[in-house]
Amino acid sequence: MPCERLFGNSGACSACGQSIPASELVMRAQGNVYHLKCFTCSTCRNRLVPGDRFHYINGSLFCEHDRPTALINGHLSSLQTNPLLPDQKVCTHYRSGNLHT
Numbered sequence: 725m726p727c728e729r730l731f732g733n734s735g736a737c738s739a740c741g742q743s744i745p746a747s748e749l750v751m752r753a754q755g756n757v758y759h760l761k762c763f764t765c766s767t768c769r770n771r772l773v774p775g776d777r778f779h780y781i782n783g784s785l786f787c788e789h790d791r792p793t794a795l796i797n798g799h800l801s802s803l804q805t806n807p808l809l810p811d812q813k814v815c816t817h818y819r820s821g822n823l824h825t
Contacts, residue, residue: 740759754780
């Protein structure tokens with residue numbers, strides 16, 4: 725997920741709940757909007773940046789390193805517990821044609 729602007733819409737950060745000005749760059753995951761500084765792994769608190777692989781599990785973000793810990797501790801969504809479905813990963817890998825300026 726690239727950094728993007730809200731383009732005229734103010735909103736609230738899904739992590740901290742504080743207001744996000746329309747001109748501020750944001751990160752998005754599963755319909756949620758985050759301040760850049762709030763887009764962090766729920767376990768290690770490291771900031772997730774464009775290009776990082778991450779997992780969105782039951783409303784929480786996890787870096788690639790901490791995903792196994794998240795799964796062991798029971799943070800599974802119903803989709804991810806079904807062995808017949810592919811792994812539900814959310815990635816930040818985009819081609820330049822998908823970037824918004």
